[in-house]
Amino acid sequence: MIDPSAVFNSLKEKGVGVFSGVPDSLLKDFCAYVTTHTSGPDHVITANEGAAVGIAAGHHLATGGLGLVYMQNSGLGNVVNPLLSLADPDVYSIPMLLLVGWRGEPGVRDEPQHVKQGRVTLQLLECMEIPHRLLSDDPQVAESDLAWAVATARDRSAPVALVVRKGTFSPCKLESTGQESLSLSRERAIECLVDEIEPRAMVVSTTGMISRELFEIRKNQGQPPGLDFLTVGSMGHASSIAFGVAAQVPDRSVYCFDGDGSVLMHLGSIAVLGGVAPANFKHIVINNGCHDSVGGQPTVGFDIALGRIAEACGYTCLECVEDEASLRAAMARLRETDGPVMLEIRVRKGARSDLGRPTTTPLENKEGFMRTLGAVD
Numbered sequence: 001m002i003d004p005s006a007v008f009n010s011l012k013e014k015g016v017g018v019f020s021g022v023p024d025s026l027l028k029d030f031c032a033y034v035t036t037h038t039s040g041p042d043h044v045i046t047a048n049e050g051a052a053v054g055i056a057a058g059h060h061l062a063t064g065g066l067g068l069v070y071m072q073n074s075g076l077g078n079v080v081n082p083l084l085s086l087a088d089p090d091v092y093s094i095p096m097l098l099l100v101g102w103r104g105e106p107g108v109r110d111e112p113q114h115v116k117q118g119r120v121t122l123q124l125l126e127c128m129e130i131p132h133r134l135l136s137d138d139p140q141v142a143e144s145d146l147a148w149a150v151a152t153a154r155d156r157s158a159p160v161a162l163v164v165r166k167g168t169f170s171p172c173k174l175e176s177t178g179q180e181s182l183s184l185s186r187e188r189a190i191e192c193l194v195d196e197i198e199p200r201a202m203v204v205s206t207t208g209m210i211s212r213e214l215f216e217i218r219k220n221q222g223q224p225p226g227l228d229f230l231t232v233g234s235m236g237h238a239s240s241i242a243f244g245v246a247a248q249v250p251d252r253s254v255y256c257f258d259g260d261g262s263v264l265m266h267l268g269s270i271a272v273l274g275g276v277a278p279a280n281f282k283h284i285v286i287n288n289g290c291h292d293s294v295g296g297q298p299t300v301g302f303d304i305a306l307g308r309i310a311e312a313c314g315y316t317c318l319e320c321v322e323d324e325a326s327l328r329a330a331m332a333r334l335r336e337t338d339g340p341v342m343l344e345i346r347v348r349k350g351a352r353s354d355l356g357r358p359t360t361t362p363l364e365n366k367e368g369f370m371r372t373l374g375a376v377d
């Protein structure tokens, strides 16, 4: 294993001047170190990975230096465009380092949404003609990998990637970000939501623990499967999926159970949905101010007025709630309010250590959901 501090310090010594990205569980120890040891504009946890490429590009334009962009391999989808149409040697030729967590590495058991992504990760980098190497978990070899990556990025004036396997970094604890004081847990908030929504309501839930908790709550309550679409991947798109459903089933409420990291990742969707979403579209944002599912790194969720943003985009917004009684009262109002409507629930970070994962496959989940809506037999 390699020490996150050694990698961070080596990169700084080699002239890496800015760190940005979206956290990943395989990179959580590195992300924790960077989060704790940098401040201000030297480290920005971006809304999506493409924005991090933009920051590294801007840093280079202003200084001639290098930025590091970290991401889960799922984030490659968000960076293809800025890598190929901005940083690529055929366009502006901007050097930067990419640190890519390799979920779904062939031969390593992982969740369904990571399997294909993992299988094609190196091919995607090859296809984009991005020089890449695995980051060794041997400290000395890792140091030469970092030296190679920095030298290659500078020589070619292009993006270069280091791919990180599971278990590469030694543990580093993220210092408390002070969000633990809220009374509601995310799981309790979802339990209340499941109680409060109409029996025929459909739910589209976002990536990570929100979907995992929703699955367990429904199962433990013996509720029929087929009411929830668990968006295990495709972070940030649950609200658009919910809209696509809601537009076709006006006789049912369609709820999106979103997270702050997820809603931020494609915040532009709110701007559009506020204008086009129908009365049965109900958007719930469970805001814990962090990316809890991948290590708890902070988002700007508690620093912005999400409700005011949504309202300015055409949503009706209920007052943000933080405790169970207010949540239940708000849900009673929300049931009577025409959508697009948003309710923000602020919760503390953290989850049960024995939280499971959906035991149905994505295909079973999809078919059950479609069957409920009569879209398949």
Ligand SMILES: Cc1ncc(C[n+]2csc(CCOP(=O)(O)OP(=O)(O)O)c2C)c(N)n1
Binding pocket: 022, 023, 024, 025, 072, 074, 075, 078, 186, 206, 207, 208, 209, 210, 233, 234, 235, 258, 259, 260, 261, 262, 263, 288, 290, 291, 292, 293, 294, 299
């Ligand atoms: C494009 C993309 N980038 C990163 C990830 C890794 N990832 C999975 S869940 C998650 C955090 C989600 O945060 P939030 O929506 O706030 O929900 P929370 O986990 O805090 O409940 C991240 C970053 C991903 N799945 N897809």
